[in-house]
Amino acid sequence: MKKNNEACGIFDNIVNEHIKYAFPKMKKNYVKLFNIVLDTGSIPDAWTIGITNPLRKKPKGNPSKSENYRPITLLSCLGKLFTSVILTTLKQASEIIIKKLKYFCS
Numbered sequence: 324m325k326k327n328n329e330a331c332g333i334f335d336n337i338v339n340e341h342i343k344y345a346f347p348k349m350k351k352n353y354v355k356l357f358n359i360v361l362d363t364g365s366i367p368d369a370w371t372i373g374i375t376n377p378l379r380k381k382p383k384g385n386p387s388k389s390e391n392y393r394p395i396t397l398l399s400c401l402g403k404l405f406t407s408v409i410l411t412t413l414k415q416a417s418e419i420i421i422k423k424l425k426y427f428c429s
Contacts, residue, residue: 334369339400357405370402 346353360366377392384391 334372335367335399335401337400342400342404353404357408360405367402370399370405373398
C-alpha cells in the first residue's frame, strides 16, 4: 500500500489511505454521512479541531529562532474530504451561475 505521507486525524484516527482504499465499498456511507451533515448543519467536532505544530524549515537553521519554523496543522482526513467536496460543488455551481449571467447580460 502506497502511503500518502499524511498523518491521521487527531480525534478520529482515520488516515487518507483508509478513505482512498475503502472508497469503492464506503462511497455510499460517505455520501450518507455528508448528506446528514449538510441536512442538519451539524459538523462533527472532530472535523473542526486542528492541532498546530511547528516544523523546522531547515535542519541547519538555528532552532531557537522562530523564523526557522513553519506551522503545520493536523486536521481530520474526513473533515478535509468533506470540505473538498463542498468546494468542488460550490465551484461547479458558481460556474453554472456565471454562464447563465453571461447569457442574460449579453
